[in-house]
């Protein structure tokens with residue numbers, strides 16, 4: 001656990017470390033303030049117990065004489081007020097320090113989750129195509145919250161309490177080494193023993209909380225995402241049962257961790273009362289029963305105990321909470337490390353476009369997905385003339401989508417290259433190329449927002465350019481639909497566009513691809529889920545760009561690619577033939593068969 005905490009410190013940014021260091025000054029100030037509040041009570045109680053202190057030699061007697069109070073009761077009143085003033089100041093410093101510490105840990109938690117969100121958002125397509133979005137959501141919402149609430153916050157509180165406790169123990173040690181050593185041994189042994197007993201349980205709970213959180217997010221994602229299938233297949237009881245089970249385990253693990261960190265308080269109060277009785281007896285024996293001498297000493301010890309006991313409880317509780325939640329940090333450790341190292345290059349900042357003038361080419365491209373032996377694409381060559389329309393056809397798994405992802409610059413070839421007019425698309429210029437491309441996938445992701453916001457996907461409402469929206473909707477043949485809708489562009493589409501038909505969704509997808517005036521339009525089976533008539537409407541919208549924009553489309557239905565200037569046929573990661581529709585029907589047996597069955 002301590003190595004994890006050290007690691008967590010190394011992952012803080014320089015700014016966060018600087019703030020932490022400056023907080024240490026506040027923590028020391030708080031410890032001093034608490035100490036002076038303990039020390040202040042002694043002289044007051046000494047005078048209460050025995051007024052002769054005002055006439056004897058000593059600092060108190062000097063102050064009494066200098067104050068000119070005359071009456072000891074009046075002096076006692078002012079002394080009491082002075083002590084109250086010191087206690088108030090100490091409390092204010094403690095409140096301020098605790099407030100700053102809480103703020104710091106929550107801010108660091110928020111900054112870590114922002115850093116992670118940026119890190120995940122800036123990952124390439126391969127990372128997202130292999131990962132699970134529910135896991136990322138769980139990490140960002142649950143695990144980050146656990147780090148800030150259950151690791152950073154208790155660590156900061158512990159930090160303050162340890163410094164304070166150390167100061168108090170040293171002061172008591174100077175006052176009476178025996179009492180300090182005995183107290184330290186007694187309380188230290190009990191707390192350490194308790195921690196040893198519950199440590200393993202806390203570790204198990206820690207793992208259980210992480211695992212059940214992950215499972216709950218997965219179930220929520222699958223359940224709500226696939227609600228139609230769940231309803232039809234009557235799978236809700238199964239989802240409900242698994243959710244209930246994981247929630248139960250999560251609740252239990254969290255509850256036990258909390259209970260284990262809070263419950264020793266009562267045992268410690270018992271130990272503390274026992275210790276006070278022993279102390280009183282010890283003082284009575286050593287001071288021969290003289291209550292006037294015992295009272296100030298006892299009140300200083302009582303005040304020290306009054307400060308130390310909750311501090312010890314908080315240190316122990318903090319330790320138990322951190323132990324019970326440190327797995328959240330271990331789960332995010334690698335990602336946090338990576339996010340600290342990378343200079344976050346915000347991809348959206350470059351707005352330049354790289355528009356090809358002659359041709360887009362994949363030259364001798366080979367690509368293998370990580371962890372796979374077989375290449376998804378093997379030495380393929382594709383030439384796409386600018387303003388031409390080309391089609392990609394082939395059996396499922398032949399590599400069409402992979403070729404499109406390479407063309408889009410979403411993945412990089414293992415061998416070979418992507419070129420525009422003969423110039424390779426390097427990672428430095430990839431963004432410029434992507435700025436000229438519009439992509440329409442088979443399943444358009446629609447957010448639960450207005451059609452306008454969905455077309456300008458991801459842009460804040462105030463930055464949306466309505467001229468561009470109208471031009472995109474016209475090009476996508478969406479304007480007629482919008483005129484029929486009572487709220488037009490402001491119509492909300494429901495989550496994942498549930499309130500729209502498939503054709504409407506696809507046309508919103510096309511409008512989105514065209515919003516930034518894409519010169520190259522890439523469609524990955526964009527019409528395969530549509531009925532014949534709707535497909536025709538969508539294809540009309542696409543064919544309206546023929547000769548004006550470069551169009552690359554994957555299609556299962558050969559009718560869709562009939563008018564393409566060139567069709568590439570793919571099989572097992574290779575281009576096995578290419579030509580016009582008529583050429584291929586004439587000379588390629590497989591293509592002919594596909595055309596016959598279309």
Ligand SMILES: Nc1ncnc2c1ncn2[C@@H]1O[C@H](COP(=O)(O)OP(=O)(O)OP(=O)(O)O)[C@@H](O)[C@H]1O
Nearest residue numbers: 129130369372376395396397398399400401402403
């Ligand atoms: N993210 C991925 N990770 C690992 N392998 C993948 C991944 N995506 C695709 N593949 C594999 O790469 C090969 C080519 O897949 P690809 O999706 O490019 O084919 P496709 O022709 O587009 O298929 P379909 O028409 O069914 O969409 C397949 O063997 C597939 O299993």
